Amino acid sequence: MLRPGSFGLVLPGLLLAMLLAALDQTVMTPALPSVAGDLGGLDQMPAVITAYLVAATVVMPVHGKLGDRFGRKPAMLAAVAVFVTGAALCGLATSMPQLIVFRVIQGAGGGGLIIGAQAVIGELVSPRERGRYLGLFGAAYAVAVVGGPLVGGFFVDQLSWRWIFAIHPPLGLLAFAVLAWSLRLPAPAARPPVDCAGALALATAVVGVVLFGQTGSPGWLVCALAGTAVWLVTTRYAADPILPLRLFGEPAFAIPVGISVLIGFALFGTLTYMPAFLRIASGATATQAGLVVTTLMLGVLTSSVVSGRLITRTGHYKVFPVVGTAVAACGLALLALLAPTAGPAAIGAVMLLTGLGVGLVMQVMVLATQNAVEHRDLGTATSSVTFFRQIGASAGVAVTGALVTAGGAHDPAAFGGSLRTAFAVMAPLLGVAFLLALALPARPLRTTAHVRRTP
DSSP states (O other), rough: OOOOBBBBHHHHHHHHHHHHHHHHHTTTTGGGHHHHHHHGGGGGHHHHHHHHHHHHHHHHHHHHHHHHOOOOOHHHHHHHHHOOOOOOOHHHHHHHHHHHHHHHHHHHHHHHHHHHHHHHHHHHOOOOHHHHHHHHHHHHHHHHHHHHHHHHHHHHHHHHHTHHHHHHHHHHHHHHHHHHOOOOOOOOSOOOOOOOOHHHHHHHHHHHHHHHHHOOOOHHHHOOOOOOOHHHHHHHHHOSSSOOOOGGGGOOOOOHHHHHHHHHHHHHHHEEEEEEHHHHOOOOOHHHHHHHHHHHHHHHHHHHHHHHHHHHSSOOOHHHHHHHHHHHHHHHHHHHHHOOOOOOOHHHHHHOOOOOHHHTTTHHHHHHHHHHHGGGGHHHHHHHHHHHHHHHHHHHHHHHHHHHHHHHHOOOHHHHHHHHHHHEEEHHHHHHHHHHHHHHOOOOOOOOSSSSBBB
């Protein structure tokens, strides 16, 4: 019988929280035309997605640090509450600017859910055993992120885009109740002051990077550079920096961060616009477009679970990101080379190949960093990998949108040609990720957890 503190009940609660947060990164993509038709603001469609991604990205290092300072449980429950509130408000939005503001609130909660779930596992499970659970988290992340277009397309075709947000409050409240009852972790012994200046500087840099990629405005580039410069200054003098520079001197931390940026850029740049490509260039329905994209989910799901179990069994992890980055790079290259008349079957096969590669990389990067740092840096290390992957994702969405716009995509043929150009740009970036994976240190995985858990 499960009881408070039981890991058998904590794990489903964490997986549900991860599922909710990741789902909202892509569930809106097939609904954007309907949202614009209902609320107006056709030119603001990309901001509906970007607002969530940027907010989630900005909050990640903050949530990781707050978990280190105040404890994982209160930080996790606060994230669930913010996420549910944002979702409920989005469903009631009456204008496009209002929806964008509410998406920022929801993203602030979603970023905390992703980091909190992974950090709690980092507390309760040893790195050697963690591969099995990170595989499950990778699978849940893949199901949500890639299954999002399918869910969104179904609601748009059958009901209304507002129903997308109606599913979040009941599931979020369930996750809150499960975690409030089952999660038992000791309070942190030390509570250094929060680096507020560093957090604001990082937030400024992230917003500047994403909006520069989306608009090309030099002003946003200046904003990004200024935020980065201020962060570099604050991290030298803060008692407990929001993102310590000393961690970047550790190759087992710095290399996974670099790989995560590139994977996020390529994955989300592809995912965000693939449903629109299938609908506009191929005339598919929203649901049909979602079904094609789910082949990527199948690949990520399969390779995440299999690689996680093999890591736990063998204690070795380096081979998986090496193979995964190579396979994913080949997949995106093939996607760029497909003929304009390629059917859903051909696109689905290439997406499956890409997903198999991505699934071998994402969660292994979290494992490698958690294994490399001390307990005091667990939340920071966990948040950093996902934070930089989200920066890559936000930039990938923005840059892909800019390439589509620059290509003069006013008709189906031009739109398809612009997206193939974007895919051609992404494939070499994953080639760089492959080279970084070759340089990743292969450290022995620790066999002890930070916190003793109840089975």
